[in-house]
Amino acid sequence: MQYIKIAFDVMGSDNGFKPAIEAALKILKEKKDLKIIFVGKEFEIKSFLKNKKYNLEQVDFFNCEETIDMKDGIMDIRRKRDSSMVRALELVRDDIADGVTTGGATAPFIAGCIFILKRLEGIERPAFMPVIPTILKNKVTLLLDVGANLESDPEDIEKFAIMANAYSRVIKQVKNPKVALLNIGEESTKGTEIHKKAYELLKNNKYLDFYGNLEPRYITSGFVDVVVTDGYSGNVALKSAEGMGKNLLTEIKNSLTKNIFRKIAAFCLKKAFIEVREKFDYKNHAGAILLGVNKIAFKSHGSSDAISFYATLSMTYSAIKNRIVEKMKEALKIT
Amino acid sequence: MQYIKIAFDVMGSDNGFKPAIEAALKILKEKKDLKIIFVGKEFEIKSFLKNKKYNLEQVDFFNCEETIDMKDGIMDIRRKRDSSMVRALELVRDDIADGVTTGGATAPFIAGCIFILKRLEGIERPAFMPVIPTILKNKVTLLLDVGANLESDPEDIEKFAIMANAYSRVIKQVKNPKVALLNIGEESTKGTEIHKKAYELLKNNKYLDFYGNLEPRYITSGFVDVVVTDGYSGNVALKSAEGMGKNLLTEIKNSLTKNIFRKIAAFCLKKAFIEVREKFDYKNHAGAILLGVNKIAFKSHGSSDAISFYATLSMTYSAIKNRIVEKMKEALKIT
Missing domain, CATH: 3.40.718.10 (Isopropylmalate Dehydrogenase)
Incomplete structure (x- = not known):
């Protein structure tokens, strides 16, 4: 075999x-x-x-x-x-x-x-790229770099976009992947000098369908297929989202098992919670390819x-x- | 009056x-x-x-x-x-x-x-400081800076710690606030040069009870009273967590209203969900003081x-x- x-x-x-x-x-x-x-x-x-x-x-x-x-x-x-x-x-x-x-x-x-x-x-610089679940059905978002590099220059970020764009097209079968730059505001003038230059490079790259800046709030919203960022911010964004997901699920569990009445109702919903947990629990998305x-x-x-x-x-x-x-x-x- | x-x-x-x-x-x-x-x-x-x-x-x-x-x-x-x-x-x-x-x-x-x-x-540099809910009962974490500054030097980060430490003691009535530095790893050698220097400053400040580095995953875990960071990373961490919280609650809502059986069981748990939402919905934590x-x-x-x-x-x-x-x-x- x-x-x-x-x-x-x-x-x-x-x-x-x-x-x-x-x-x-x-x-x-x-x-x-x-x-x-x-x-x-x-x-x-x-x-x-x-x-x-x-x-x-x-x-x-x-x-x-x-x-x-x-x-x-x-x-x-x-x-x-x-x-x-x-x-x-x-x-x-x-x-x-x-x-x-x-x-x-x-x-x-x-x-x-x-x-x-x-x-x-x-x-020049490989990047870690996890696959992020989104609230849209069957839609995932590729996020990179999430920590292979601490600091990334605008040219690195453009390369991340090119690699993930290829990955999205070829592996995820997305015809025209939308590529966004992670930034703290939507406007092209937002962020540090590195972000502003990366924005220009991505905008002018004719092989990319550039969406513009995407705020970290929307990483799991499914607006785009690829989100590129420097490794430090990407790592913070990923781990921060993971922590919130985990703690929110814990909080819900605690709240739903507060008394016997709630426990019974929650038991009836077990399958629904398993569905959500399977999709969003980061244990199921713990791996990242080094692209x-x-x-x-x-x-x-x-x-x-x-x-x-x-x-x-x-x-x-x-x-x-x-x-x-x-x-x-x-x-x-x-x- | x-x-x-x-x-x-x-x-x-x-x-x-x-x-x-x-x-x-x-x-x-x-x-x-x-x-x-x-x-x-x-x-x-x-x-x-x-x-x-x-x-x-x-x-x-x-x-x-x-x-x-x-x-x-x-x-x-x-x-x-x-x-x-x-x-x-x-x-x-x-x-x-x-x-x-x-x-x-x-x-x-x-x-x-x-x-x-x-x-x-x-x-020298004021900082935005929201109050973050945690999974511990009656425990909140102060996070700063979340975007008043784009870049912060180690001395700024130390000042953020001093201010929030005072705020925590005086306003939140915490006797010995635990202060952590946001970083992508726990070890003192993690992060950029700025983080390493900030770590040393915080460790050597005798007025602070320094916890060490805290990974973004634990911001809402209630391990510490204060988390300090540069404004860019703080903004990314905050917004990323907010987005995950919002989207996870949306996903749960969709899953719980998929059929009439689930809808009925979920209705019985309405109060439990409202409790969680009130605590973690970022609309209820939308404000930040400029400290x-x-x-x-x-x-x-x-x-x-x-x-x-x-x-x-x-x-x-x-x-x-x-x-x-x-x-x-x-x-x-x-x-």
Whole structure:
């Protein structure tokens, strides 16, 4: 069988390798053409797997002794050559795996992707791009950069737009993606000098259908297909929205279980709440592709649990299946 | 009767003066010691008031012919001397009113506050500070700056902390306010150079109980009493959370009214939803004080409706009643 192969760095996230492996076993049951290579401490991983049921054919191991942890910086990619993150990236570089998924530290991962997987031609700064749910049915918004870069110049932001535009057209099948610039006001004169210059570049790019500035309030409103921003603001916008979503759902839950009467009525609405939670709970959108590198590379939140890892593995799987990198390259040639 | 007097610039917001006046009439019914001076086109305002019921004693007018609109910049404060915004500020400067409320353009309002009302001693950059609801009962978080400044240097951010710390102690009666720096990661090494320097300043300020960095995800979690940030990031964080809150509530509403069965169950839970909405709907938190000026000055969203204006007028009223500026001055002397 021709498997889709993911190199899964299971070591470096906050919660240890167990939720990562639980997530892997879940998706392996569903996707019979998927093989996962567990990269990490083989002995520990195998001990954990001892009593689990799974198809042996779909699992492989790559043993390594080091782990890049959350405190490590970009230089540790060169220092910890036998770390699970570096090894997972090398498996992809050497075409042993088709894509990589990690919950490990962000900065070393980006550095590793750039050094080991290399960048797409013409792209200087890759960007993290999560897929954001919106209140419109079947409409998602691509948001980038959300933190691969701390500071971005106007030219970087234009490149983010070009990449996401290609991704939206080719992968999301949007005919003319609307691209907006995240800004604190709608007028073209709003924001810092970087925003004003980025606005001009985007407006004058004839390959983009530029919507103008979009206020952070409307990221989840589905007005546009792509929202571009510098990495710092993008990260703040994403995490702020995620936190509000989570806390609001908690508040509603508390309010609906205040007394027995409410509990009964709420029970009748369980399915409705599950629908909303599935759409907006950020655990289901915990992964982001690193757009702009030569291979498929996904990062899951450092604090990922099994639900989050499952979501990110699913995204990695479908990115491979859709041949995202090849299609991105073609699309970038056109624009 | 000794009235609390608000100079209310009713002209410059997106939705015209009508929602502003509706909100004023509502609060006047509730607060019998409040007088509102409607600043704007007297003839138009009076025509609108013709068939309304209100206590004549509680209303006053200041006629002026010009309006500062959303496109106007800071120089228009000097150009449009007879605008409702300038006149409202002058009424406060001259102690004819005790505080000002506007829904007008942000940049001219800040400039007007600085030029006409003057800054507090030692404060170079005033900051907008909304009061953020949290999932903890009776706990709010003060967030600043949310957009009075585009860029803030580390010293500005430290001043924001000192001001909000004083406000929290004196007005919110918090004994030892916990103060955090908004950042994209918890570690002290995260963020831009500005964040790293601000972190050091805050950590070394012996008058502050510094919590460390707080990720945007936890703004509404109630971990701290004060969150400080540069104006751009603060604005992005606030608006992003507001948008998520609004869209999530919309999504829930749509899901709960999908069929008649759900509608009935949801009807039984109406009170629970109203509780949550009242706490988290940003219309009820639409106002922000401009902290750091010599008088009480509140700004409501440019797109305020009657609910938002009512909330902002309530905040202005209670700020005056609590003698916020005097208490801030005392508190700033101590730290």
